[in-house]
Amino acid sequence: MTQPYETVIGLEIHAQLTTNTKIFCGCSTEFGKTPNSQTCPVCLGLPGALPVLNRQVVEFAIKTGLATNCQIAPRSIFARKNYFYPDLPKGYQISQFELPVCEHGWQDIELEGGESKRIGITRIHMEEDAGKLIHGDTPEALGTSLVDLNRACTPLLEIVSEPDMRSADEAISYLKKIHQIVVYLGVCNGNLEEGSFRCDANVSVRPYGQAELGTRAELKNINSFRFIKEAIEHEVERQIDLIESGGKVVQETRLFDSNTGMTRSMRGKEEAHDYRYFPDPDLVPLVIDDSWIDAVRSSLPELPDAKRKRFIEKLGLPEYDAEVLASDRLLANYFDACVTHAKEAKACANWIMGEVLRKLKETDTLIGEVPISPVMLAELLDRIADNTISGKIGKTVFEKMWQTGRGADELIESEGLKQVTDTGAIETLVDEVIAANPDQVAEYLGGKDKLIGFFVGKVMQASQGKANPGMVNQLLIKRLKGN
Amino acid sequence: MTIYDLTLAELRTKLDNRELSAVEVAEAYRARIAATDQDVNAYITVCDESAMAEAKLADQALAAGEIAPLTGLPIAAKDIFNTAGLKTTCASRILENYIAPYDATVIARIKEQKAVITGKLNMDEFAMGSSNENSAFGATRNPWNLNHVPGGSSGGSAACVASRQAAAALGTDTGGSIRQPASHCGVVGLKPTYGRVSRYGVIAYASSLDQVGPITRDVRDSALLLQAIAGHDPADSTSIDTPVPDYQATLTQELTGLKVGLPAEYFIDGLDEDVRRAVEQAVATYKELGAEIVEVSLPHTSYAVACYYLIATAEASSNLARYDGVRYGVRTDQAENLIDMYMQSRAAGFGAEVKRRIMLGTYALSSGYYDAYYLKAQKVRTMIRQDFLDAFAKVDVLLTPVAPTPAFTIGEKTNDPLQMYLSDIYTIPVNLAGTCAMSLPCGFSAAGLPIGLQLIGKPFEEATILRTAHAFEQATEWHKRKPEF
Structure with missing residues (x-):
């Protein structure tokens, strides 16, 4: 029997930005500090305090917008989203509603079999995060809650997709692309566990061929790529079962429980808030002119997709190598620098993907901290290419270079490793x-x-x-x- | 002459000449407040100790020759301004014991000049009111007649200056809250152009309308105090980065050729006869001073009050959400759960008028009503602003009454909010337009209550209304009268 239902998924991604200070005040955004030590009248919501927009946040938003093919709004507006909760000090969140900073973007994803598909990006907007509640769990503290406002007012980008994805795999593929882009741009550290990169999924099903969308459920609280896939697949199954057994899907927010792999209802539409959005009178309209956009555009790094393409087309790497090397900005930079000094791109790729990555893993080192610079690695590869040493000796030399930080020529000379050609x-x-x-x-x-x-x-x-x-x-x- | 009868400018001269010390001035005011405030109730907090310490510091500065325009001058502030280490209540139970941890920008600016802050002044709770009867700490009384209201919401500020309990005061004006009480108390009140003075640290009522301004005994003092507080503040995104002119420099310029507009819509039925007569007399004075009088129209005037009560309350409903009992202010200890805590704390902490406006504003922003109320009001606001810009294409200043009647009696309008709202009919449009205006004494009613004249200027042309007001003051004696008190 063929599956008679089509899955429809849209994602709302929240990326916490890596600015040093908060979006509307000068407090530090550093993670893991003493509760409420990184606060001021503005982020505490004290009477009379006013927000002032951090320009770096705007710059990061423009970067992300350009990288995802969005139009950057020449004029955008901050709005207040009103609701009461103890982690929300002002009783409203400053966000964007009617006129967000970026709109009408897209991102291509690769499907299995090499085809590509374009996922629409409805909008990207800037907003402030809320604080955190710490609920008492000792017998004396049971029933009490403490409020930590260190996170309040840290900057977020919300990236909202069109309902263009048709399977959990497509959703994951899109999510990974966006993750890679924001990390590449340096606007987000991409940490899912700490909640720096979070995702809500809007999931619905409809019979194949039906034009209008089914009723959707919003899945929240999913903090790993694997869980997102599980949560979506479970939810699709739940909705189909419900419809098959004569029931109706209701519009609601559902929480994913990673222990059971199930979703459960959190609040229904009838309990949905009326957020009473209206333009924040404390902030003037944000005007972004072409020269600002151009300046940001010229500061954009080459993005992963473009890089991958260049590695294949210009450097003749196999698709797999290009994918691996382009996946991480620093790794790709290392490779690029090595290629400029070495004779063979493929040899660079082999050595970086083999020896360098292995060594990084073994020694728990980051690519930025490798003791062998790309120029040094290029020198080593050239010695192999010109038969000064064999590939096997090369590995020995590599090991010694890693330990001592000395150059290949120097080591070959001093250790007498030069190949015998007499x-x-x-x-x-x-x-x-x-x-x-x-x-x-x-x-x-x-x-x-x-x-x-x-x-x-x-x-x-x-x-x-x-x-x-x-x-x-x-x-x-x-x-x-x-x- | 008694010390507390001196203006800021006169005190400046005497302090600079060493005829008086800042401590002597502060002591004179301490005694004056102690003798009169049980009748007027202008102060919520009197700063005996800190004022004396500030006066000593001011004397040291004077001795060292480090003299700023406000050094040693006794100034009081409406209790809406955050003042580090002092109670800042906004005349609300919900902030009854709230001690501000930081200074509002305007407070920091006058402190930097070593002014002496005499205390924090009574007001309508959260600046919502036109009579000062909405204070959680008792109504302020009008020094000209204690049975009458001083106006509001900066009623404490106006009454304080009129009763000689401070040489000058800072107030805020959202729909007339500086000008209307200044008019009712026979003092000079100026509402600067929106964006001219920083709002940072001023407890927000309606953010797009609130503006800080001086309340003083005469026009020169108004210029002096405005000079000290005006100017861009990076902490307030809505404050404008435009140069502040020297207001004293142009104060005495002649009015010959000045075009003064009379908006037809402001001289209508419901305008008290004493007020009409006084304002018409002022028009005659301006003619004598060489001004050209031009009739103009502000056609959308009748929509202003309705428009204001949608926009101001909408913003207030959101601005006051932070008073939730979580971090500061009143929190009930009876609550069973979170929602209960919110509801009981806010029910206990807010007064009736504040609750009324929160409900109005919440309604105006609600889904399904937003377009019909809030959005429509914003469109009307644009038209009202355009009315003013059109009028200012023809004239330099507008001349109008401040309030339709002199100060009413305490209790007269408390059960009729709509009547109360209409007492701001001539002042509200100026806030909606975002421009500047001031109130200055222009006569007295038959019952002996002061009447104010409103001068409205083009955006950022405070200098023009100040010199227009100053010429009138020079030609008249109204500002020299003081309440027998």
Whole structure:
């Protein structure tokens, strides 16, 4: 039986921005400080305090908008979203409603089988975060709650997609793209666990062919890519089961419980707030002129998709290599810098994806802290390419470079690792090996050609790895066949 | 002459000449407040100790020759301004014990000049009212007749200056809250252009309308105090970064050729005959001073009060949401749950008029009503502003009454909010238009109550209304009268 229902998903992503200070005051945004130590009259909502917009937040919003093909509004408005909650000090959240800073964008995602699909981005707006409630859990403190306003007024971008996704996989693919972009731009640290990057999913189903959308449920509280997939899949199943058994989906907010993998109702539409949005009279309309947009545009880094394309088309990398190297901005920068100084792009890719990434993982180091600079790695690769050392010795040199921070040439010289290319010296070793292994020589001559590897290994061993393997091979065959 | 009868300018001269010390001035005011305030009830908090300490510091500065225009001058502030270390109540139970941890920008500015802050003044709760009867700490009385209201919401400020309990005061004006009480108390009140003075640290009633201004004994003092508080403040995004002119420099310029507009819609039925006569007399004075009188029209005037009570209450409903009992202010200890805590705390903390306006504003912003009320009001506001801009294409200043009647008696309008709202009919349009205006004494009613004249200026042309007012003051004696008190 074919699946008669189509899944429709739209995502609302909240990205906490990496500005040093809050969106409407000068308090620090640093995570994990003593409760309420990073507050002032503005973010505490004291009587008489007024917000002043942090321009860096606007810059980050423009960056994100440009990176996701949005139009940047020449004039946008901050609005108050009114509701009461103890973590919301003013009794309203300053957000954007009718005129957000970015609109009408899109992001392409790759589907399985190499096709790509365009996901619409309805809008991106700036807003302030709320504080945090800490509920008493000791017997004496039970029933009491404490308020920490350190997070209050930290800047968020809300990125709202069109309901363009048709499966949990598409949603994840889109989410990962946006995640990669905001991290690439440096506007968000992308940490899902700390809640720096959060996502609400609007999920509905409808019979295939039906034009209008089904009633949607909003899934909240999902803090990992895996859970988002689980939550969506569970919700789709729940809605289909409900409809199949004659029920109706109601518009509501549902919480995902990662322990059970289920969603449960949090509040229905009838309990939905009337937020009484209206323009915040404390903030003037935000005017963004073309020169500001141009300045931000010129500061944009090359984005992952463009980078991947360049790696494939200009540098001739395989798709897989391009994907891995482009996935992280610093890694890609490392690769790019290495390529500029080395002879072969593919060798750079191999070494970075192999040795460098392995070493990073082993030593729990970040790409920004690698003791071997891209120029140094390029030098090493060139020594391999020009046969000064073999690939195998190269790995030894790499290891020593990592430990000492010294250059390849210097190490090759001081450790005497230079490849032996003196024919006479290699011939001596070849003769010794042949003389020492008469049985194998007999077998080889009897037609067991594969034994050449055995002889090469022996000679290389005798040369302590320094003999040029190509020459060894040549000379061995010459001698053996000549016998 | 008694010390407390001196104007700011006169005190300045005497302090600079060492005829008086700041401590002597502060002591004179302390005694005056102690002798009179039980009748007037202008102060919520009297700053005995801190005022004396500030006066000593001012004397040290004077001795060292570090003299700013306000050094040593006794100034009181409406209890809407945050003053570090002092109670800041906004005349509300909900903030009854609230001690501000920081200074409003205007307070910081006058402190920087080493002015002496004599205390915090009574007002209508959260600046909502036209009579000062909406104070949680008792109504202020009009020094000209204690059975009458001083006007509001800066009624404490106007009564304080009129009764010589401070040399000058700071007030706020959202729909007439400086000008109407100044008019009722026979003093000079100026509402600057929206954006001219910082609102940072001023407890918000209606953010798009609120503006800080001086209440003084005469026009020169008004210029002096405005000079000290005006100017851009990076902490207030709505304050305008435009140069502040030297107001004293142009104060005495002649009025020859000045075009004074009389808006036809302001001289209508319901205008008290004494007020009409006094204002017409003022028009005659201006003619004598060489001004050209031009009749103009502000056609959308009749919509102003309705428009104001939608916009101001909408903003207030949101501005006052922070008084939730969570972080400061009144919190009930009876609540069963969170919603209960909100409802009981706010029910106990807010007075009736504040509750009425929160409800009005909440309604105006509600889904389904927003377009018909809030949005429509914003459109009307634009038209009202345009009325003024059109009129100012023809004239330099507008001349109108401040209030339709002199001060009414205490209790007269408390049960009729609509009548109360209409007492601001001539002042509200100025706030909606965002421009500047002032009230100055122009006569007395048959019953001996002061009557004020309103001069409305073009945006950021406070200098023009100040010199227009100053010429009138020079030609008349009204400002020299003081309540027998």
